[in-house]
Amino acid sequence: MDSITVFAPATVANVACGFDIFGFAVDNPGDQITLTASPEPGVRIIDIIGDEGRLPREANRNTASIAIQTYLQHINRTDVGVDVVLRKKMPLGSGLGSSAASAVAGVFAINELLNRPLTVRQLIPFAMEGERIACGSAHADNVGPSLLGGFCVIRSYQPLDVIRVNTPASLYCTLVHPDIEVNTKDARFILKNEVSLKNTITQMGNVAGLIAGLMTPDYDLISRSLVDVIIEPVRSILIPEFNEVKQAALENGALGCSISGSGPSMFALCRDPQTAERVGAAMQQAFLSVGISSESYVSEINQQGPKVLTTAEVAS
Amino acid sequence: MDSITVFAPATVANVACGFDIFGFAVDNPGDQITLTASPEPGVRIIDIIGDEGRLPREANRNTASIAIQTYLQHINRTDVGVDVVLRKKMPLGSGLGSSAASAVAGVFAINELLNRPLTVRQLIPFAMEGERIACGSAHADNVGPSLLGGFCVIRSYQPLDVIRVNTPASLYCTLVHPDIEVNTKDARFILKNEVSLKNTITQMGNVAGLIAGLMTPDYDLISRSLVDVIIEPVRSILIPEFNEVKQAALENGALGCSISGSGPSMFALCRDPQTAERVGAAMQQAFLSVGISSESYVSEINQQGPKVLTTAEVAS
Structure with a gap:
């Protein structure tokens, strides 16, 4: 494929008692990203829709493109070229994991575009790098559940240990x-x-x-x-x-x-x-x-x- | 019945990460108590075996008899007379819930002797009163699992909320x-x-x-x-x-x-x-x-x- 559009869910981190360790994903809202393969190596932000111009368009300052760049460096594929269009479908600075959803959508999409060199769980650290840009530290309590779905426990950061916990069918x-x-x-x-x-x-x-x-x-x-x-x-x-x-x-x-x-x-x-x-x-x-x-x-x-x-x- | 002998298990409180909230019971060691009905109202310690004379024999200073007294007061049965023989089958001051096991054995036994006016779960507060004498505060992380068995979480003390959690079949x-x-x-x-x-x-x-x-x-x-x-x-x-x-x-x-x-x-x-x-x-x-x-x-x-x-x- 040459182009892919991915949805990544918003997330609720902390969940009352679980500061920095609990988070869960929701079906709505979430972000959308479209990646299009390009013959020119590198990651470019072509457009961001829905942010009222507030997010950085430079690829090395944007949470989604940084996550993609970090991923491409890790798998030694800096030869890959990709154009990014990000559709923010949720408010910024809202506490809903907006930056995590963008980073997750980005790494998930590029991994699909390249026919899944890594498992979904292996993508967590690259999405966390995007988070580091957005909030100053690489937290996993939004990124983890946005990538894995469900309710997650970040048991440990060093080494990273993200556990998925079953939830009731009706919640x-x-x-x-x-x-x-x-x-x-x-x-x-x-x-x-x-x-x-x-x-x-x-x-x-x-x-x-x-x-x-x-x-x-x-x-x-x-x-x-x-x-x-x-x-x-x-x-x-x-x-x-x-x-x-x-x-x-x-x-x-x-x-x-x-x-x-x-x-x-x-x-x-x-x-x-x-x-x-x-x-x-x-x-x-x-x-x-x-x-x-x-x-x-x-x-x-x-x-x-x-x-x-x-x-x-x-x-x- | 006029006489009953009960075993109550030792317990491991804290369980590494769960200070004051986790505890589980073991099959060995544990304490034994024998209660014998007496026509004379009140709780009397007749003998304590295995403590090398270190535990108080006065009924209002001993963890087991205090638990029984508190229970009898609660159910308005201070007319009951009972003679207590306690067999300490584990070391004192060992961190194995020795005082909790004695208190639990005591309240469980008196409740059986009186044909179960209360459920086992309802006995927790009376055993905790015994704990208060032994260690200065009424903790439930030994008493809870000793009474209920299994692995317990003391989610809250006010109000008391003791949850029993399933454990693997082989542990x-x-x-x-x-x-x-x-x-x-x-x-x-x-x-x-x-x-x-x-x-x-x-x-x-x-x-x-x-x-x-x-x-x-x-x-x-x-x-x-x-x-x-x-x-x-x-x-x-x-x-x-x-x-x-x-x-x-x-x-x-x-x-x-x-x-x-x-x-x-x-x-x-x-x-x-x-x-x-x-x-x-x-x-x-x-x-x-x-x-x-x-x-x-x-x-x-x-x-x-x-x-x-x-x-x-x-x-x-």
């Missing part, structure tokens, strides 16, 4: 993105470097409970475990009406509700699609009560990771 | 108790009150990995997750030759090895009984190289919790 995610912006670096900067042993113990209990709840499955246990005593109390001050929005989600039947990634988006997990829709409407209403508009997305947990939308042979 | 525990003593209160006192966020993240990753590894089951994941970066580096200084003993366990095929509870006993988890026996011998040899004798116990994970050994009707 829905509501995402609400308020039209405000939180910088990922700021959101990390305000965190304290020390945690009390007491809070560490509480958080570990919820981490264990959430994994056991997802794998059993046990919805009540999932619900009791979606509690974050370390990060949420600090970061939630960056999100206006956080407590009211969370309360609205819980009162409308969500299993739990917290910050998606570093925010400002918020996620809720629900047992069924009707509840997820109702929860989304209630969360949007709570934001609107202080004049903040928002977008809401409802989907199942994405189990597949990226998918090929179209391929084409270009007549020579 | 063996080696326990080695060196003939030295570590006071539980001292072992807690030397811990720092603050943990770095970085270590908290690492520990949470291992907590999640261990639960996923046990439930999948995935022995390699269990092995990679049996790592403690918070407590073991501090407490291991109280155990002579700790590093050498641990190394001996790992070199002989253990999935992991760490301190049992607050020590000085050490545990190792193994895939099969032959490995568990070999690991035990190697650990004992490492202790012996610096002149420390030890006892070794090998058993499966106890799935049942306490069991009734004998009951008797006393002719009136």
Whole structure:
């Protein structure tokens, strides 16, 4: 093939109690990338659609093209030429893993275009390099689930150890993105470097409970475990009406509700699609009560990771 | 019945990464208690065998009798009279949940003697009261698995939330108790009150990995997750030759090895009984190289919790 278009899913990192170690993928939203083979070696950004001109077009500054470049260097194929068109289908700086989705779409697409020299799991480090550009450190809690699908645990970074955990057949995610912006670096900067042993113990209990709840499955246990005593109390001050929005989600039947990634988006997990829709409407209403508009997305947990939308042979 | 003898299992608390939240029960060692109904109201310690006279004989200072008293008060049966004979079948102050086993044996036995007014799970708080006497705070990471059997997560203390997690069909525990003593209160006192966020993240990753590894089951994941970066580096200084003993366990095929509870006993988890026996011998040899004798116990994970050994009707 000469051309390929790939979708990669948005992701919810942290998932309340699992700061830097938990993340899951959703079916909606996500990014699209189109790669077209070119006789001229190198990676070029031809166009980015949907970012209102905010993302860098230089190939060595863009998260998707850097991921592709790093991959091509690793497999010794810097002779390959590829033109990139990126369609941002989700808000930037939203806490929905926007940069990870672009990087994942990029490496997944180039690996397909070259007939899969590497397995999907082997692509994680190259997508992480894209993340390093976007947020200053190479995190895997968005990249992992965006690439592998499902709910992932980043058990360790050195060496990298990403585990995929089964989730209940019926589990829905509501995402609400308020039209405000939180910088990922700021959101990390305000965190304290020390945690009390007491809070560490509480958080570990919820981490264990959430994994056991997802794998059993046990919805009540999932619900009791979606509690974050370390990060949420600090970061939630960056999100206006956080407590009211969370309360609205819980009162409308969500299993739990917290910050998606570093925010400002918020996620809720629900047992069924009707509840997820109702929860989304209630969360949007709570934001609107202080004049903040928002977008809401409802989907199942994405189990597949990226998918090929179209391929084409270009007549020579 | 008028008399009952109950066995309650020893337990390994913490299990490397899960300080204060993980614990599992073993088939060997354990404590035995015999309760005999008496017409005279109140709980009396008639005899304690195997403690070399070190445990208090006063009913309001002994962990087993306090658990029974608290239970009788709760069910409004202070009219009941019971004589207690406790057979300590494991070392005291060993990190094997000795006080928990006595308390659990006591409450389980009195509940059986009275024809089960409460469920086994409902007995946890009364056994915890016994623990409070023994170590100054009412922990559940020994009491929980000793009562429920299996591998337990103490997700939360307020409210108490004890979750039982499935373990692989073939999973063996080696326990080695060196003939030295570590006071539980001292072992807690030397811990720092603050943990770095970085270590908290690492520990949470291992907590999640261990639960996923046990439930999948995935022995390699269990092995990679049996790592403690918070407590073991501090407490291991109280155990002579700790590093050498641990190394001996790992070199002989253990999935992991760490301190049992607050020590000085050490545990190792193994895939099969032959490995568990070999690991035990190697650990004992490492202790012996610096002149420390030890006892070794090998058993499966106890799935049942306490069991009734004998009951008797006393002719009136």
